[in-house]
Amino acid sequence: MRRIAIANQKGGCGKTTTAVCLALCLKDMGNRVLVTDMDPQGSTTQSLYPNREAIQHTVYELLMDSDTVPVSSVLTNIDEGLDLLPADVILSTVEQLLSGRSERESRLRKVLSRVDEDYDYVIIDSPPNVGILTFNALMAADEIIIPVDPSLFSLQGVGRVTDALDLLENINGHTTTYKVLATMYDSRTRISRELLAALKSSYEQSCFKTIIRNNVTLKESTGFGVPITQYRGSRGLSDYKSLANEVAGNDATQKFIETEAMENFLAPRRIGGGILFSYMDSEADSIVVQGDFNSWNGGRDALLDVDGRGLWQRVGSLRPGTYRYRFVVDERTVVDPNNNFTEYVEEKGLVSVVEV
Numbered sequence: 001m002r003r004i005a006i007a008n009q010k011g012g013c014g015k016t017t018t019a020v021c022l023a024l025c026l027k028d029m030g031n032r033v034l035v036t037d038m039d040p041q042g043s044t045t046q047s048l049y050p051n052r053e054a055i056q057h058t059v060y061e062l063l064m065d066s067d068t069v070p071v072s073s074v075l076t077n078i079d080e081g082l083d084l085l086p087a088d089v090i091l092s093t094v095e096q097l098l099s100g101r102s103e104r105e106s107r108l109r110k111v112l113s114r115v116d117e118d119y120d121y122v123i124i125d126s127p128p129n130v131g132i133l134t135f136n137a138l139m140a141a142d143e144i145i146i147p148v149d150p151s152l153f154s155l156q157g158v159g160r161v162t163d164a165l166d167l168l169e170n171i172n173g174h175t176t177t178y179k180v181l182a183t184m185y186d187s188r189t190r191i192s193r194e195l196l197a198a199l200k201s202s203y204e205q206s207c208f209k210t211i212i213r214n215n216v217t218l219k220e221s222t223g224f225g226v227p228i229t230q231y232r233g234s235r236g237l238s239d240y241k242s243l244a245n246e247v248a249g250n251d252a253t254q255k256f257i258e259t260e261a262m263e264n265f266l267a268p269r270r271i272g273g274g275i276l277f278s279y280m281d282s283e284a285d286s287i288v289v290q291g292d293f294n295s296w297n298g299g300r301d302a303l304l305d306v307d308g309r310g311l312w313q314r315v316g317s318l319r320p321g322t323y324r325y326r327f328v329v330d331e332r333t334v335v336d337p338n339n340n341f342t343e344y345v346e347e348k349g350l351v352s353v354v355e356v
């Protein structure tokens with residue numbers, strides 16, 4: 001079993017998104033995967049199991065009594081080949097309750113050693129600080145992924161994690177390897193480009209080749225508990241598939257330049273007297289665009305599969321102005337995966353925004 005913790009004390013750098021999407025992609029490759037949520041915010045739990053009120057047992061019980069509580073009583077099955085050790089806000093009390101107790105940093109490691117044979121991968125999400133929960137995650141893992149979004153704090157966070165790893169090695173003799181993962185990369189911004197260059201030069205040997213780009217479908221999928229693997233054709237999915245390949249020891253599969261060009265091609269474009277909407281999906285049977293310009297009823301605004309191979313397009317004749325829209329792919333509503341401009345609309349959720 002390979003145990004991988006995702007850590008960076010900087011909040012919002014993509015830890016949970018990485019834990020969830022990597023786990024889903026590894027599972028889709030045929031692996032047996034266990035996700036362990038070590039963050040009292042419970043975002044990983046929420047994302048994999050949106051009906052989280054139904055969860056009765058959490059990882060808290062295992063940490064407080066790592067010898068006798070059976071792991072199976074806490075395991076929540078998500079899908080074939082995917083289990084979760086869920087968390088909720090109670091987990092935040094562990095910090096205080098365990099202080100002064102023996103082996104308080106190795107409790108999760110002990111728990112996971114009891115399910116060693118049952119999984120190919122354990123992915124552990126950690127909270128945005130370096131306390132007892134993060135130490136447990138780092139101690140339980142043999143490999144660490146450090147996500148870094150385009151911000152200076154996030155880059156500084158890498159040093160904090162590696163300091164913690166040094167500490168664990170000196171005190172407990174626990175050795176790990178780590179790799180840095182660039183997340184939320186947006187090639188249009190200078191800070192993204194500069195920080196990526198800094199990351200590559202500082203951590204040349206310990207950087208994933210895969211870069212996770214800023215992508216609205218990732219925001220949507222983790223926020224609404226829809227598995228990213230259901231967003232066919234999303235670059236968020238293809239980036240995490242590439243990461244899963246690298247983690248599994250294969251080459252990164254990301255084709256960066258081609259996909260960047262493709263995205264620009266698919267983004268909504270001004271054309272003649274309106275906007276050209278595009279969507280790539282070779283498996284869909286019908287796609288319509290609905291927005292405030294057609295009262296969110298796309299009945300007459302169907303896209304056509306123009307090349308017969310899944311490039312769906314439609315020109316919407318729109319007067320100058322700002323419009324909100326989304327696609328309905330078969331029965332499912334989705335934001336435009338190639339348009340990073342979004343807004344929340346009451347009763348609709350996250351929708352895309354275009355200006356004519």
Ligand SMILES: Nc1ncnc2c1ncn2[C@@H]1O[C@H](COP(=O)(O)OP(=O)(O)OP(=O)(O)O)[C@@H](O)[C@H]1O
Nearest residue numbers: 011012013014015016017128184213214215218219
């Ligand atoms: N590649 C991405 N593109 C766009 N949005 C993203 C991307 N990765 C993550 N997000 C969004 O950014 C926000 C923060 O991401 P996430 O929750 O994964 O970070 P985190 O490090 O787990 O945060 P915390 O430190 O609070 O646990 C979420 O709304 C998520 O949907």
Ligand SMILES: [Mg+2]
Nearest residue numbers: 015016039043
């Ligand atoms: Mg998180």
